[in-house]
Amino acid sequence: MQPLIEGRGLVKRYGQVQALRGADFTVFPGEVVALIGDNGAGKSTLTKTLAGTERPDAGEILFEGRPVSMERPTDAQELGIETVYQDLALAPDLDGAANLFLGRELLRRGLAGRLGVLDKATMRERAIEAFARLGVELQDIDAPIGTLSGGQRQSVAIARAVAWADKVIFMDEPTAALGVLQRGRVLEVIRRVRDNGIAVVLISHNMPEVLSVADRVEVLRLGRRVASLTAADTTVEDLVGAMTGALDGLDGQGAPA
Amino acid sequence: MNLDKTATPPGHPDPDGDRADGQPATRGGREHPAPVPQAGQVPPDAGSFLRRVVWRRLARSNSWWTFLVLMVLVTAFSVMRPEQFPTTFNLRNVATDAAVLLIVGVGMTFVIIMAGIDLSVGSVLVFAGVAAAKTMTAVAGPDAGWGAILLGVLAGLAAGAGWGAFNGFLIAKARVPALIVTLGSLGMALGLAQVLTEGQDVRGVPTRFTDTIGNGRFLGVPWLVVIALVVTVLGALVLATTRFGRRTYAVGSNAEAARRAGIAVDRHMIEVYALSGTLAGLAGVLSLARFTTTTIGGHANDSLGAIAAVVLGGTSLFGGIGTVVGTLIGVFIPAILQNGFVILGVQPFWQSVAVGAVLIAAVYADQLRRRGRQRR
Numbered sequence: 001m002q003p004l005i006e007g008r009g010l011v012k013r014y015g016q017v018q019a020l021r022g023a024d025f026t027v028f029p030g031e032v033v034a035l036i037g038d039n040g041a042g043k044s045t046l047t048k049t050l051a052g053t054e055r056p057d058a059g060e061i062l063f064e065g066r067p068v069s070m071e072r073p074t075d076a077q078e079l080g081i082e083t084v085y086q087d088l089a090l091a092p093d094l095d096g097a098a099n100l101f102l103g104r105e106l107l108r109r110g111l112a113g114r115l116g117v118l119d120k121a122t123m124r125e126r127a128i129e130a131f132a133r134l135g136v137e138l139q140d141i142d143a144p145i146g147t148l149s150g151g152q153r154q155s156v157a158i159a160r161a162v163a164w165a166d167k168v169i170f171m172d173e174p175t176a177a178l179g180v181l182q183r184g185r186v187l188e189v190i191r192r193v194r195d196n197g198i199a200v201v202l203i204s205h206n207m208p209e210v211l212s213v214a215d216r217v218e219v220l221r222l223g224r225r226v227a228s229l230t231a232a233d234t235t236v237e238d239l240v241g242a243m244t245g246a247l248d249g250l251d252g253q254g255a256p257a
Numbered sequence: 258m259n260l261d262k263t264a265t266p267p268g269h270p271d272p273d274g275d276r277a278d279g280q281p282a283t284r285g286g287r288e289h290p291a292p293v294p295q296a297g298q299v300p301p302d303a304g305s306f307l308r309r310v311v312w313r314r315l316a317r318s319n320s321w322w323t324f325l326v327l328m329v330l331v332t333a334f335s336v337m338r339p340e341q342f343p344t345t346f347n348l349r350n351v352a353t354d355a356a357v358l359l360i361v362g363v364g365m366t367f368v369i370i371m372a373g374i375d376l377s378v379g380s381v382l383v384f385a386g387v388a389a390a391k392t393m394t395a396v397a398g399p400d401a402g403w404g405a406i407l408l409g410v411l412a413g414l415a416a417g418a419g420w421g422a423f424n425g426f427l428i429a430k431a432r433v434p435a436l437i438v439t440l441g442s443l444g445m446a447l448g449l450a451q452v453l454t455e456g457q458d459v460r461g462v463p464t465r466f467t468d469t470i471g472n473g474r475f476l477g478v479p480w481l482v483v484i485a486l487v488v489t490v491l492g493a494l495v496l497a498t499t500r501f502g503r504r505t506y507a508v509g510s511n512a513e514a515a516r517r518a519g520i521a522v523d524r525h526m527i528e529v530y531a532l533s534g535t536l537a538g539l540a541g542v543l544s545l546a547r548f549t550t551t552t553i554g555g556h557a558n559d560s561l562g563a564i565a566a567v568v569l570g571g572t573s574l575f576g577g578i579g580t581v582v583g584t585l586i587g588v589f590i591p592a593i594l595q596n597g598f599v600i601l602g603v604q605p606f607w608q609s610v611a612v613g614a615v616l617i618a619a620v621y622a623d624q625l626r627r628r629g630r631q632r633r
Contacts, residue, residue: 073516102507
């Protein structure tokens with residue numbers, strides 16, 4: 001099966017710090033793959049590289065088998081890649097609909113549209129639908145996002161990614177700020193997205209959560225992939241072992257030579 | 258556009274499940290939005306929708322209180338001096354005095370909503386006036402025709418746009434803080450205007466220009482006021498209803514989020530500063546028409562006046578929040594105060610004191626609102 005996205009030997013330096021040291025990563029179409037690793041293992045950097053927000057210093061990224069070079073986030077968007085950032089990347093002073101359509105505003109038809117006039121009614125209507133589909137309940141759809149609770153803001157960010165993604169959604173710690181109920185709901189959303197044929201890359205610290213929702217798990221340590229595991233045959237102990245290095249040399253699949 | 262890509266709630270047949278075919282969510286999709294078929298959906302009652310939106314906007318609006326202050330001032334002065342204050346003659350004067358500052362304020366509104374600042378507008382105004390006057394007098398004399406006048410006006414606008422783009426480029430691309438860039442161009446534009454004129458105000462501006470645009474009226478309303486109102490209405494529409502306006506709010510609210518959403522933030526910043534510069538250029542041309550000469554020394558306080566008006570109008574210095582209508586109100590508070598104090602025989606210097614106090618109060622109220630919001 002051809003991978004949807006494949007990162008090969010990715011290197012990224014920030015000054016003296018080498019965040020990625022030849023990292024590999026694979027996402028297959030329509031799967032939930034968890035990306036785990038200790039703090040500083042390079043998860044966020046790898047995500048940013050694959051989602052087009054950061055350019056790698058070395059290595060290549062294949063999308064559906066072809067090498068791609070993503071200069072800016074819109075390049076990733078055009079490939080059908082969306083990202084839910086840990087800091088959510090929402091505009092707090094704008095309402096839910098404006099955030100859902102941020103950078104992709106709908107314009108009216110005809111002359112007004114050519115003058116750049118927004119089609120606010122349609123955007124609002126579709127935002128309501130998109131939120132309803134994920135079970136997001138906003139008391140006031142016209143309220144600025146900054147007035148919502150953390151969980152609601154998270155839901156808006158996820159709804160935005162789900163609304164636009166065609167191939168894959170990267171989610172950086174999507175449940176970290178949430179309560180138990182909302183966490184369950186986000187995991188349910190992840191499954192629903194996968195069932196619609198869209199792959200999900202889940203970055204998480206929560207091992208039981210990872211094993212309950214993911215099909216595969218890829219483990220990063222010190223900027224490299226050290227293991228690629230099938231969730232069904234893996235225990236929390238295996239994951240911790242791979243993250244901390246106790247399994248080095250035991251796993252042939254992704255360990256560095 | 259494929260909002261309907263995710264699963265529908267259990268028990269609902271997916272109305273268009275066949276669209277999960279991986280059609281790319283390209284950016285081009287927004288130009289041709291495909292209507293989402295929604296069986297049995299009743300269109301919302303437009304009237305109640307409008308009323309609800311208007312009411313919510315009003316309740317959230319920072320400019321609402323400023324508007325009340327303005328109304329109280331107008332009422333108070335009208336009651337105290339019914340013979341002198343609420344007359345056509347007096348209000349026409351107030352509006353004419355405020356017109357130039359209003360035009361600068363409209364541009365400043367965009368800049369501040371984008372979480373920027375433009376200290377240079379007063380000097381850019383002077384420079385544009387000099388550019389316009391020099392062009393008019395170079396092409397023809399005091400009895401020049403409309404062709405020469407138009408050329409001068411265009412020179413003034415271009416000079417303003419140039420300074421604005423210069424500011425925007427340094428802020429967006431060279432990443433020099435806006436405060437410093439525009440403080441620098443504040444000095445540079447005024448200095449160059451003085452170099453060009455050797456410090457002497459340019460005279461001999463075409464009389465056709467000064468008699469009509471500067472001091473003439475259209476249907477009883479001074480041309481200056483007509484032009485300022487047209488600029489204000491256009492500015493308000495662009496800000497509130499267009500993609501350009503929406504992105505101005507987005508950049509001011511969270512520039513990094515805007516960048517990650519694919520908005521060309523740098524370019525947008527350059528465009529907004531260029532807009533501010535162009536409007537300062539227009540203000541310079543109108544000032545030239547009104548005073549029949551460049552007023553090189555007379556605009557030292559214009560930048561701060563415009564910023565004060567914008568902030569009084571409820572626009573947040575932190576970006577993301579504000580309206581052009583608020584700025585319209587904010588321009589008239591100092592103007593009415595000044596005029597009222599003169600009529601009442603109060604020393605007009607009190608106007609500065611009063612405006613300063615109101616300004617601090619307005620920003621304090623904005624801070625309180627923000628803190629209250631974040632606590633939720």
